[in-house]
Amino acid sequence: MELLSPAGNFEKLKAAVRFGADAVFMGGPAFGLRANAGNFSFDEMEEAFKYLHDRGKKGYVTVNIYPQTNELESIRQYLKKCEQLGADALIISDPGIFSIVKQEGIKTPVSISTQANTTNLAAVNFWASLGASRVIMAREVRKEDLVEIMKNAQCEVETFIHGAICISMSGRCLISSYMTGKDANNGECTHPCRWNYALMEEKRDGEYFPVYEDDRGTYLYNSKDLCLLDRIGELVKMGSASGKIEGRMKSIMYVSIVTGVYRQAIDLAVKDADNYKPLPEWRHLLESVSNRGYIEGFYGGEYDTNAVNRETSGYSRSAAFLGVALKDSSNDELEITCRAKFAPDEEITILTPDLKKIKVIPEIVLDEGNNKVEATRPNYIYKIPFKDKAPEGSLIMRF
Template identity: 40%
Template sequence: MQINNFSYKKPELIAPAGDLEKLRTVIEYGADAVYVGGEGFNLRMGAPGLTLPEITEATTWLHGQRKKIYIALNIFARNYHVSGIRPYLKKLAEIPVDAVIVSDPGIFLLVREIAPHIPIHLSTQANTTNLKSVEFWHQQGVKRVILARELTLGEIKEITGNSCTETEVFVHGAMCMSYSGRCLLSSFMANRHANLGDCSHSCRWQYVLKEEKRPNETYPIVEDESGTFILSSKDLCMIQHIPELVHAGVAAWKIEGRMKSQYYVAAVTRVYREALDRYFADPHGYVYDPKWLSELEKVSHREYGTGFFFGNQGYKSQTTHPGNSYIKEYDYLGMINNVLSDDVAEVLVKNRILGNTSIEVMGRRLSEDFTQVLLDIKNEYHESIETAHVGQKVLIKMSRPVHKYFMLRKCG
């Protein structure tokens, strides 16, 4: 596509997948590629990643869908990681994954040594903030650089337009109060190492100011009735700035959230998919749809902001909500596991479902959404029930046609 004599390629939309179920779901909801954690060597210890057999299964399935898979090996390694990752890389080298994501130069060298045929993407954790750094990594053989989240759109465009290396940026999800996530709060306060994937999110805790000679007196810094949370960053949300992102020229847009729910990754992915497709279908006639932000507000999130894309926002980049709580107005009730007839679907229950309740059905596209009242819920024995519990598979009469992977939600 060419706009104002500058050619723009449609960016790849990359979604997180903490397990195989989420992986298949985000593809159904419009992702072009997924990124998953490699066991023990990624920055999400709470989501340990896919096993090697699971990566093999996922890669085969994704390639059959003409989609891609990227494996995150982006820890800052200690010596014991280096010895442990060698046999892992030898086995990973046998799987035709599309790239590995690394941040540590040592891990980078091991990938080049053991699996030189696997493309390497440089993690945002490497905090690449200038063109010369991108040139350096290009000379080392890096195919794509995931730029630091501290960059502005202008800086991103300058880097991308003057480099032959692909660039990628995060467009949605949690932000870190520390430079490119290099935080020591968790290590000091909870003995959990953020750069080894075990962050305790100490920045989301509530803090007060104390004076050395008055240990029993505390002073709030910025406060409401819930306390103070000066270190807690707003979540990134760029849905209102699709044209600006396109004009930056990056090869790929990434959604954060390997530890988020299946509902979260599906709901966010489909919104960016629709916005991106609409822009490239008619860039000159493109109009932002307020419904997109409304949909993104239906997932659990902190206050939204634009990160550093439009410059340092200072205190405006920090949330005014309690550090450990999210804005959560909707409950994810379940996912359609099978369609048995035109009006009966089998639902895998994720949260308690009550009969005679008004719910929303979320389709793979926003145009497929509808609202209905649950008048007829049956268990696996086709017996009518009033309440469905987590883990159950129940039969629900639907008021409109549905498909597998559609989801049920309810305003809390």
């Protein structure tokens, strides 16, 4: 099973590759459903494909909006450009965009996006009969159906294994569009499903009547995040071609750690899927990145009464992200780019791409002019004494 990670920008793409992704998915300059992610210019996409291909990895481009007719000509040119730049697949939801790929004779394989909401075997094979190479299943499919689908599918099948989920059916949500004018189906979701709501009588402006779900608040639609870490053995066994981690808007820490955990999980499952059992340490690491609490979504086939996070619309995480190693450690020193403040006498942890945790109290932190500092500042470069080995891209964290 391929491990497929999100690449919101080039830095995150490199983080995903360092921590073990086989492939990444990214948005180009338009039409990619994450208007607020960093996304890639055409020049960056070209550079990204070279970076990936030099390392034996793949890059897929999301073109998964539902366009209006006046956008079709631009999309036609855009699809041709993606092929020319070396995309390994185009991720598409709209049958119109799919038909343009075929009309233009574009050879880049097509994956049908989860946004197309494919929930059954007949729909998978419908797309296969039209020439799709892969279908990314809707997240609303239970295990028994996935087994049947993968046994009989006439193309590859990809499944989501980790990340945020919508309370609505995948790819069929109008709440953001209705409430804010920003259309989730065009990549601009403002996440109103996660807001806290009150009731107001129309003539009593500003008088809010609380809507009590319980005394902590009311987050009626605030779904917890998907985590299929326990199911990786089953997914490998049933023949999932690819396991996708959601989150092009998430941080480098998130992309690195979640990718690193699932890399090790898939490697273990591939060796012996029947006896696959996740390590407690992996769960601990997944708790350290931003999350809304974890559930298995629809995989188990039953409604999970615990699926909504009613406590807060925000995220929780058990560790702080302090920085990233700029290059491989050398000469008993580690150079880092700082993301959050820390002091030289604090214990910090260096997390390497193979998930080794190295605890250090630096005692001395030097700035770029080799001056000792009392505390670091975000976005500056520092050096700390470091006798162990840590490659470029290792994370600096506080657990």
